[in-house]
Amino acid sequence: MINIPTLKSFSKQDVLQAIKNDEIVLISEISEHEFKILCREIGDLNDRYGEFYDVVDTGEDYKTTNIPISQTREDTGVHTDSSARDYCPEYLSLFCANQGAFGGESYFVDMRSVFNDLKKYRPELLKYLSQDFYRDVVTPGAENNLENVRRNKFPIIRHDDSGLLEFRYMRYWIERAYKKLSLEHDLDSAHLDLLDSGQLDLLDSYLMNDKYRSTFMLKNNQAVIFKNSYFPHGRTKYEENKLNRRRLIRVWFDRMNW
Ligand SMILES: [Fe+2]
Incomplete structure (x- = not known):
C-alpha cells in the first residue's frame, strides 16, 4: 500500500509541498480548467504529445500500429512513461475528465x-x-x-x-x-x-504484488501527480458507452517550479 495524500486545496504551494514530501499526491474536486492552470503554475510542461494530451481510445490496435497502449481500452501493464532513451519526464499528472462506464482502475507501485x-x-x-x-x-x-x-x-x-x-x-x-x-x-x-x-x-x-501496489478508481475531477520513475503505474482494461466516453488528460513535467 502506498500513502497517497489527498488534497482538496490546490494552491501551488500546498501541491508542491505535498509532492516534495511524498512524491505522489491526489487532488479532489478540481475542474479541468483549474487543473490546467495548476499544471502551468507548478512546472514546465513538455509538449512532445501536446502539453495536455487526451488519453482516449482511438479504436486502433497497438499490436499492429505504433500507438501507445494508453490510446486503447486494454490494460496498459505496469510501466513508466516514455520509452525514449533521451527523454524521460520527471513528474507526470493524470486528470480524470470522464472515468468511462466500467473498469479502468489506476494502479501505482512503490518502486x-x-x-x-x-x-x-x-x-x-x-x-x-x-x-x-x-x-x-x-x-x-x-x-x-x-x-x-x-x-x-x-x-x-x-x-x-x-x-x-x-x-x-x-x-x-x-x-x-x-x-x-x-x-x-x-x-x-x-x-x-x-x-x-x-x-x-x-x-x-x-x-503486481499488493504489498507494493495501490489500486483505486480515479474519479471525475480528480488528478494525481507523481514522480515517474518512483511510481510505475498502469490502468486496467475498461469499457465505455456513448454517454460515458472515458477521457483522461496526461501532463508531462520537465521540471517542477519548486
Ligand atoms: Fe502511463
Missing part, C-alpha cells in the same frame, strides 16, 4: 520499496535489470527504423549506494524491440540472450 526488497532478496535480478535493454521507438516525430531502435538502449534500473536513482520499464516495448532486431538478424546471440522472460516475469511478480 523504492520494491528496490529495497530486490537489494535484500534478489540482488542477481537487480544486476540483470541494470544492463542496457533495447526499446522500440514510438515517440512522435522519431523515425521507427532499426538504427533508431538500436540506439534506444538503456537500463531498467539505475541505482547507487544511496538507493534507487531511476526505474524505466514497459515490457511490451522492450520485447517488441528485441523481436524486430532478431527478425532482421540484427543482433548476435549474446545480445538476444539478454532478454530473459523468466527474469522479467520475476520483476513483474514484484510489481
Whole structure:
C-alpha cells in the first residue's frame, strides 16, 4: 500500500509541498480548467504529445500500429512513461475528465520499496535489470527504423549506494524491440540472450504484488501527480458507452517550479 495524500486545496504551494514530501499526491474536486492552470503554475510542461494530451481510445490496435497502449481500452501493464532513451519526464499528472462506464482502475507501485526488497532478496535480478535493454521507438516525430531502435538502449534500473536513482520499464516495448532486431538478424546471440522472460516475469511478480501496489478508481475531477520513475503505474482494461466516453488528460513535467 502506498500513502497517497489527498488534497482538496490546490494552491501551488500546498501541491508542491505535498509532492516534495511524498512524491505522489491526489487532488479532489478540481475542474479541468483549474487543473490546467495548476499544471502551468507548478512546472514546465513538455509538449512532445501536446502539453495536455487526451488519453482516449482511438479504436486502433497497438499490436499492429505504433500507438501507445494508453490510446486503447486494454490494460496498459505496469510501466513508466516514455520509452525514449533521451527523454524521460520527471513528474507526470493524470486528470480524470470522464472515468468511462466500467473498469479502468489506476494502479501505482512503490518502486523504492520494491528496490529495497530486490537489494535484500534478489540482488542477481537487480544486476540483470541494470544492463542496457533495447526499446522500440514510438515517440512522435522519431523515425521507427532499426538504427533508431538500436540506439534506444538503456537500463531498467539505475541505482547507487544511496538507493534507487531511476526505474524505466514497459515490457511490451522492450520485447517488441528485441523481436524486430532478431527478425532482421540484427543482433548476435549474446545480445538476444539478454532478454530473459523468466527474469522479467520475476520483476513483474514484484510489481503486481499488493504489498507494493495501490489500486483505486480515479474519479471525475480528480488528478494525481507523481514522480515517474518512483511510481510505475498502469490502468486496467475498461469499457465505455456513448454517454460515458472515458477521457483522461496526461501532463508531462520537465521540471517542477519548486
Ligand atoms: Fe502511463
